[in-house]
Structures are given as C-alpha cells and as structure tokens.
Amino acid sequence: MSFFEIHDPAFAAFVMGNAPVKRLATGFDWVEGPVWFGDMGCLLFSDIPNNRILRWTEEGITPFRAPSNYANGHTRDRQGRLISCEHGTRRVTRTEWDGSLTVLADGFQGKPLNSPNDVIVAQDGGIWFSDPHYGIMTDYEGFKAPQELPCAVYRITPDGRIAAMITDMACPNGLAFSPDESRLYVADTGRMFTDDPQHIRVYDMVDGRPVNGRLFHKVDRGCADGMRVDSDGNLWSSAGDGVHCIAPDGRLLGKILVPETVSNLCFGGRSKHRLFITATTSVYSVILNRKGLQTP
Secondary structure (H helix, E strand, O other), rough: OOOOOOOOOHHHHOOOOOOOEEEEEEEEEEEEEEEEEEOEEEEEEEEEOOOOEEEEEEEEEEEEEEOOOOOOEEEEOOOOOOEEEEOOOOOOEEEEOOOOEEEEEOOEEOOOOOOOEEEEEEEOEEEEEEEOOOOHHOOOOOOOOOOOOOOOEEEOOOOOOOEEOOOOOOEEEEEEEEEOOEEEEEEEOOOOOOOOOOEEEEEEEOEEEEEEEEEEOOOOOOOOOEHHHHHHHHEEEEOOOOOEEOOOOEEEEEEEOOOOOOOEEEEEOOOOEEEEEEOEEEEEEEEEEOOOOOOO
C-alpha cells in the first residue's frame, strides 16, 4: 500500500517509503485541534461532540479536560501556555500553569462571538483566531444559537484588545503564517448548507494587517480546514483524502493519503518532524523528512 502521492519531484524527498501512516487511536466522533507539547511528550486534541480534550502519549490516551466547553482548535502562546477555541462558550481561553482558565475573547462590539474555531500566535505575541458559525448552527459541536456577528478573523493584541482583521470571507477556518510572517494563509470552508466557494486564500502582511487577499490554492478533494507550515514555507493542508503539501507558489507538491476526512494537523515529535493528523474518528501520524516551524 502506498501512503503517498507524488505530484512534484520535490515531494519525494519530503516523505520516506518505509515510514508508514499510523493510526494512533480511534473511536472518537469528530477529532480536531491537535497541539504538541514537546516538554511533556504529549499531543492534546479535541473530540468536539463528546465535549472533551484528550491527551495522547506513547503509552496511550488519557483525559485532559472534560467537559471542555466543546473546544475545537488549540495552539500554544509564546510562553508555552495552551490557547483554546471553545464552541460551547463562544470564546477563546488561555490555560494557566495552575490549570485555571483566563478568557481572552468572548465578544466583539457588544455581541457574542460565533464559535471560535482555529487559532495561531504570531511572533509578537498577538493571537489570531477564526470565528465561523459552525458551532452555533446545530447542537452537535456546541449549542444552536442565532448568529450575531459576521464570520471573521480576529486578532487579540498582547495587551488584550480585539480587532477584526479579515471580514471578506464566507467562513474563515484554518490559519497559518509563513515562516517570516510576511503572509497569512486562511482556509475558507464556506457557510453550512450553501454553495460557497471553498479554497485557501493568502494575504500579504503590511504594517501588521492582512491586505491584498487572493486565491492561493483549492484542494481537489473535499475542502481545506486546518493547516500548518514547515520550516521551508510549504503549506500542509487538511483535505478530504488526506494531507496536501502545497508550495509557497501555490503548486500541489504531493499528498499523504489518509482513509478518513482530515480536519487538522500539527508538527511534533522529538525534532518537529512527525506530523500528527486528526481525521474524523481517529488520530494518525507519519514521520517526515521535513520539520515544522519551531514554535513553543
């Protein structure tokens, strides 16, 4: 069985034929938000409909937080603390070292957020998160509720101010910066129950703001959701048939084939060369000849 599709010769050097795609755990309902804690040797991820965050280590799966307020995406800030997007409470939180939660954002201009979905942290400590409506459209991943704000991408400044940074997308989802943070990639997965276009857009970062938004890439199976960038600036995107590796110029380099729809991914392991993949009911991983960006 081949785990890879080579679409450009460069991709052949990124993957290794004797390094299989492994299923690490299964039996979940919809897994999302993988984040690696190298200092603790573990992966955290969300099982959203079951309202819990789980911890994977080489020894197996253990609970991390339940209930989790239907948490979805996670990342770590510049101090290594967990930053989470919660559908149930419609907020972004930080888990302090003592386990307590600090609310970073739960509304904008006097209205509640929709359902924060994915989150990244910039080098200056600013926290960027997407706020589509998926968590309030049904009771499956949160609580059904009226939508009071447009779907948008927000930034939380290091001193706690919130600003809408992207408001021209149907339903922004996954986020990733290029290594030098001159570009911001955003997956637009479209509004539920519509025929919205589904693609990845790229924005130039000018004076701390995303401008000149344009089409970057459209995955050919399913739609893009979570994304990560490697140390050379290639974008690794979730898709319906696995993970797609996309060059900085928008060319598809290759695919990692996964037997379930991929929701998200992150780099981890001892040298940031192991790709962890959340896909529908399971968590997978594969060792690559490629490293993720060095983040906390």
